[in-house]
Amino acid sequence: MSDPLLHLVLFEPEKAGNVGNVARTCAVLGAELHLIRPFGFHLHDREFRRAVMDYLAGVTLHEHANWTAYQASLPAGARVWAFSAHAQTYHTRAGFRRGDHLLFGPESRGLPSWLREGLPALKLPQPGGGRSLNLAVAAGVAAFEAGRQIEGW
Template sequence: MFKVVLYQPEIPQNAGNIARTCAATGVELHLVRPLGFQWGSPKLKRAGLDYWSEVDYILHDSWQAFLETLPQGGRVWAFSSKVPQLYTEVQYRAGDYLLFGPESRGLPPEVLERFPGVTIPMPGRGGRSLNLAVAVGVGLYEALRQVGWGAGHGI
C-alpha cells in the first residue's frame, strides 16, 4: 500500500525497528545505500527480531538507483524537521513513498527541493528531531489512517 524509504540510515537498531513496523503493516521497505552499518549486522537482526522474513524490503545501491525505480507519477513525501508543511495537512494515497533521512543530518537540500516536504511537529522544549523509528511510525500510521486502513485492523 505504502512504501517507506530510508535514505542512508545510520543506526541498525532504528532500521530493524522500522522493518518490524513495515512487517506489521504490510508496507514495503526501501533502504538506500550507503548504510551506516553492515547489512546483516547483529544489531540490525536483533532489532528486527524474527520479522525480517515477513518484510518486503529492497536495497538500493545509491540514491540514483532508487530514483530509477520510481514509477511515472510516483509520489514521494520527504519527512523533515526543516520544512513547515505538517504531515497531517497532506492527503496520502495508496502507493505513496514516505521518505526519511539519516539520523544525524536528515535529508539533504537537493532531495527536499525535488519532493514535497512534510514535518512532524515537536511543540516541546528541545530536541532537533524525533527518533527515526518513531517518526516512521507516526508518519506511516497517519497515511494508513487517511486511506481507511484501520477498518478491521484495530485502528
C-alpha cells in the same frame, strides 16, 4: 506484495537498530522498505537482527545503490514525500494515497537540502521542542498517519 499500503524509504541510514524497528513497522502495516546506500551498518549485524527479530520474513526489502538508482526504480506517477524538520507542512495535511513513498534521512543529519527541495516536504509536530525525533519513531508516526488516512482506521 503486489499492492503495498506504503513504501518507507530510508536514505543513507546509519543505525542498524532504527532500520530494524522500521522494518518491523513495515511488517505490521503491510508496507515495503527501501534502503538507499551507503548504510552505516551491515544488514547482517547483530544489532539489526535483534531489532528486526523475526519480522524480516514479512517485509519486502529493496536495496538501492544510491538516490539515482532508487529514483530509476519508481513507477510512473509514484509520489515521494520527504520528511524533514525544515518543512512547513504537517504530515496530517498530506492527503496520502495507497502506494505513497515516505522518505526519511540519516539519523545524524536528516535529508540533504538538494534532495528535500525537489520533493513535497512534510514535518511532524514537535510542540515540546527538540531537534528531531528518533528515525524509527518518526517513520512509525508518519506511516500510521498515512495508513489512517488511506484505510480510515
